[in-house]
Amino acid sequence: MTSEDLDRFSVVEERRPTVRIKMPDTPIHVEDIVLGSRNIDPATLEDEVIVRSNGMPNYNLTSIIDDAEMQITHVIRGTEHLNNTPKQIAIANALGLEIPKFAHIPLVLDSGGRKLSKRHHGDLVAVNRYREQGYLPEAMLNFVARLGWSYDDKQEIFSVAELIEKFDLERVGKSGSVFDIKKLEWLNSHYINQLDVSARTDAVIPFWQEVGLLDSTEDRDWLESIVGAVGERLTTFQDIIPQTRYFFTDEFEYEAKAVKKWWGGSEEKRGKTSDILTSLLQILEEVPSFDVETVETAIWKYTDENNIKRVAAMQALRIALTGTSFGPSLFDIVMLLGKDEVLKRVSKAIAHL
């Protein structure tokens, strides 16, 4: 370019120049811990803009300089960055910078096999949302670590300490992996069940509070007993809400499916259910001592002597007390609710029938 050209471009036409890097004419050697090493033909690369016309440097320039400045030893990133790597190496070579080790790890994909991204998947990739929903960080970490990596053909559960010890970039696979929420749920319930009742109660209290089930007067021991009764039924902490709301309020619907199956669809069957509940009401009222053993013995005595299926009586009672057909041991529920509340709910159910 002559100086006349320069004047014409900058003064007359007011063009603002960019700075580009001239790509080398020898192959660019890229070493990658996951993908292995290869040589890139620089002819396939453009002479990359490294400084924009407004004077600001671009990503590939700043990034590789920053890495060098910070003495980064390993650049670990998604394979979406693969195409940037030779450009950055070329820049580093031109600048005489040290080249870090690269590891391009496979992408995490949605169930349709596409890259998970903020843009398209929103809450699915918002890590804080998982905590809000009651996932444990340990579960999340374990899950993500096993995406694209495995230690052997036996171990699925890895504590953070084990991950530190055993995780190895060399064993990371090359292909993308699908984010499978079912597996995360399994891991999460595993880690929740590792927690003792007290820790589980601590974890669950904010969830109760958030939906207004809990006021500050509730007794800690009672809460722990509820959590104890729920046992290993939590997949996420959030599950505590539907599974325990009837402990805090008697304002619940009798679930239609459960009612149809266990209370009966016909007048006749409803009548029978009503009779059973009436008998149970009397038994519960008159029982000499309100503890699990006494109540259980009394109820079994009644069902067995009257040729009533245990399951029928129990499910009828369960729906009366909780509105649903599943949940913790019914005797635990009875004790946790207390005699007065149990009698009240059974009476209400009989009236409803």
Place this chain on the structure above:
RNA sequence: GCCGCUAUCGUCUAGGGGUUAGGACGGAUGGUUCUCAGCCAUCAAACCGGGGUUCGAAUCCCCGUAGCGGUACCA
């Protein structure tokens, strides 16, 4: 379009010249229990296709195909 990457059950994966191709999640079935969950037992389920190399390929090589990623004076 161009450049690149990848390819084992539905999913996460182990393995890697000769195996009944292993495990886990999920699914199904049976057992246990007052239900659900759990637990126990059992079952279904895979080497992308085609050519080579080889006595023998899921495994090594080549070619297809498909999927994905990247294609900015974004990061």
